[in-house]
Amino acid sequence: MISVNAISKKFGKQEVLKEFKLSFEKGNSYAIMGPNGSGKTTLIKSILGMVLPDKGEILVNGQSIKGRNDYRQLIGYMPQIGRYPQNMKIGQLFSMMKDMRPEIKQYDLDLVEEFELDKIKDKSMGTLSGGTRQKVSAALAFLFNPEILILDEPTAGLDPIAVEILKSKIKRERESGKLILITSHILSDLEELTNQAIYIFEGEVFFNDSIESLKEITSEEKFSPAIAKLMQWTLKKKSTTKVLTYA
Numbered sequence: 001m002i003s004v005n006a007i008s009k010k011f012g013k014q015e016v017l018k019e020f021k022l023s024f025e026k027g028n029s030y031a032i033m034g035p036n037g038s039g040k041t042t043l044i045k046s047i048l049g050m051v052l053p054d055k056g057e058i059l060v061n062g063q064s065i066k067g068r069n070d071y072r073q074l075i076g077y078m079p080q081i082g083r084y085p086q087n088m089k090i091g092q093l094f095s096m097m098k099d100m101r102p103e104i105k106q107y108d109l110d111l112v113e114e115f116e117l118d119k120i121k122d123k124s125m126g127t128l129s130g131g132t133r134q135k136v137s138a139a140l141a142f143l144f145n146p147e148i149l150i151l152d153e154p155t156a157g158l159d160p161i162a163v164e165i166l167k168s169k170i171k172r173e174r175e176s177g178k179l180i181l182i183t184s185h186i187l188s189d190l191e192e193l194t195n196q197a198i199y200i201f202e203g204e205v206f207f208n209d210s211i212e213s214l215k216e217i218t219s220e221e222k223f224s225p226a227i228a229k230l231m232q233w234t235l236k237k238k239s240t241t242k243v244l245t246y247a
């Protein structure tokens, strides 16, 4: 569904993505992991067309995304930090988004309802707490029932009830066959929500396979120690990169 074909990206002298080769298939949910600054958001933004790779190409449903915008309609994106017009009210924001997609007549309002956003529809975006803004971002990502969901640190800043609501929504979408990409530092969330693991380190894809095979390779039964081991390997034995990279 999404093919990342040897993309590279530099910011100044810093090579953030080095020849990334990845493929993301429908019905799977991918945990995109790596230390702070390892390139997770840059990868996601490249798929969204918000960052232009210096080399390589990205295909969505077999077609290059270069110079196109239409494919974005297939994707629901929840950014790490949602930026919205400060004076716009929640209700106005949702109306504006709906007006931008007039062809869509049915909305997925699960999160609008579960987060009770209607009750605060007259609040301005600029006055919202960080967590409430996250709820709005999440509800918008799911609004048009997209085939692909890209969620950048989706549970960060949410209270425990909201976290459970969002996780249960993500699981329902995954079960319905959607493609889901999640970046997070919260390993317990990733274990619950994903079946594929991608670990990025110093601009390279260090691990890319199923969570089952991650556990096998690391000889760990649980996800968290398996990731911890992977992190130790990245730090101590950088030379194992080639062995662990399944492109």
Ligand SMILES: Nc1ncnc2c1ncn2[C@@H]1O[C@H](COP(=O)(O)OP(=O)(O)OP(=O)(O)O)[C@@H](O)[C@H]1O
Binding pocket: 011, 016, 034, 035, 036, 037, 038, 039, 040, 041, 042, 043
């Ligand atoms: N627009 C930009 N201009 C210059 N440098 C950038 C830009 N965007 C990202 N970077 C740099 O690229 C590197 C990777 O950033 P990125 O946001 O992709 O990391 P990340 O893995 O998502 O990090 P985190 O876990 O902290 O969210 C960082 O060193 C960052 O400073």
